Amino acid sequence: MGGPAGGAKTAMTRTVRVTVALKPGVLDAQGQAIHKGLGALGYTGVRAVRAGRYFELEVEDGPDLDARVRAMCEGLLANTLIEDFRFEVAG
Amino acid sequence: MIGIVVFPGSNCDADTYHAVRDVLGRAAAYVWHQETSLDGLDAVVLPGGFAYGDYLRAGAIAATSPVMRAVRAYAAAGRPVLGICNGFQVLVETRLLPGALLPNVSGEFRCRHVYIRVERTDTPFTCALREGDVLRIPIAHGEGRYYADPAMLASLRRDRQVAFRYCDADGHLTEAANPNGAVDNIAGVAAVSGTVLGLMPHPERASEEIVGSADGLRIFESLAQWLEGRRASAGAAVRPAQDGAAASAGAEVR
Numbered sequence: 001m002g003g004p005a006g007g008a009k010t011a012m013t014r015t016v017r018v019t020v021a022l023k024p025g026v027l028d029a030q031g032q033a034i035h036k037g038l039g040a041l042g043y044t045g046v047r048a049v050r051a052g053r054y055f056e057l058e059v060e061d062g063p064d065l066d067a068r069v070r071a072m073c074e075g076l077l078a079n080t081l082i083e084d085f086r087f088e089v090a091g
Numbered sequence: 092m093i094g095i096v097v098f099p100g101s102n103c104d105a106d107t108y109h110a111v112r113d114v115l116g117r118a119a120a121y122v123w124h125q126e127t128s129l130d131g132l133d134a135v136v137l138p139g140g141f142a143y144g145d146y147l148r149a150g151a152i153a154a155t156s157p158v159m160r161a162v163r164a165y166a167a168a169g170r171p172v173l174g175i176c177n178g179f180q181v182l183v184e185t186r187l188l189p190g191a192l193l194p195n196v197s198g199e200f201r202c203r204h205v206y207i208r209v210e211r212t213d214t215p216f217t218c219a220l221r222e223g224d225v226l227r228i229p230i231a232h233g234e235g236r237y238y239a240d241p242a243m244l245a246s247l248r249r250d251r252q253v254a255f256r257y258c259d260a261d262g263h264l265t266e267a268a269n270p271n272g273a274v275d276n277i278a279g280v281a282a283v284s285g286t287v288l289g290l291m292p293h294p295e296r297a298s299e300e301i302v303g304s305a306d307g308l309r310i311f312e313s314l315a316q317w318l319e320g321r322r323a324s325a326g327a328a329v330r331p332a333q334d335g336a337a338a339s340a341g342a343e344v345r
Contacts, residue, residue: 022193025240026193026238027193027196027272029193029194029195029196029197029198029236029272030198033198053147076147076151076155077147079151079184079191081190081238081239081240081243082193082238
């Protein structure tokens with residue numbers, strides 16, 4: 001990935017997609033309610049539902065991008081006592 | 092002076108102010124969430140409500156506010172901090188208290204009187220109570236299911252950090268008495284030191300018989316008693332030195 005020629009300082013941003021959900025062992029009351037709702041609408045064959053949150057961040061690029069996003073997830077976006085997070089850097 | 096923090100979305104701040112000033116008879120002051128100093132306050136209360144709309148997670152955005160930086164320092168200095176309902180959620184999100192508060196297992200907002208049993212009495216908020224006392228106090232929350240993983244739960248028990256547990260009218264810890272699915276029936280926890288305490292039930296809504304129960308007032312009375320004790324012991328710590336000086340002065344004269 002080449003930067004702009006001549007070393008012009010252009011802050012490149014990347015789109016980071018973060019997903020946060022309760023850890024597998026933690027009872028997900030919201031997911032259970034959604035599961036029941038699907039059943040009530042006649043959608044059978046759904047074994048389980050886990051609910052979560054989705055974030056899209058526009059973040060300045062850099063060699064430490066992953067570390068910065070990880071810190072943001074651990075610091076605010078997820079409560080790591082009860083939630084897992086994963087993220088992918090796109091475009 | 093007892094400070095009551097006001098976040099955008101707090102809605103029990105006025106009730107708490109009333110309980111502290113009009114019922115307990117102590118001076119009270121509102122503290123805005125942009126405040127960076129808590130100087131001059133004898134205790135700080137984080138009231139109930141939906142701070143910052145409870146966006147992201149209950150208490151999560153409030154935990155990033157300027158006043159919480161000040162509350163962290165205040166708590167670190169051993170000063171008393173009480174979190175009620177949303178205030179408790181803010182304290183766990185700030186990590187001043189261990190654990191997390193999850194959506195109720197029923198998926199429903201629960202608003203009714205419950206019974207809680209006093210499990211620890213050496214804190215500024217429970218010192219006028221006895222272990223095993225049962226209080227009747229209302230809850231009003233959708234996210235009050237206290238959670239700690241097994242290792243954390245073991246350390247909470249070891250360090251006597253469970254301050255209140257949901258119980259029946261006779262003080263028995265039953266599943267039916269647990270309104271939200273909290274682990275180990277936990278309704279309130281304290282820091283190891285005891286000076287920071289959070290609970291889901293609303294003592295300020297149970298501070299006068301006219302509203303159905305005055306049991307919650309005992310929590311505020313505990314704080315008043317604790318503050319008086321601090322003042323008395325601070326006075327006592329000064330006195331022996333003065334007595335000593337007077338005695339040696341007397342000896343010189345003789």
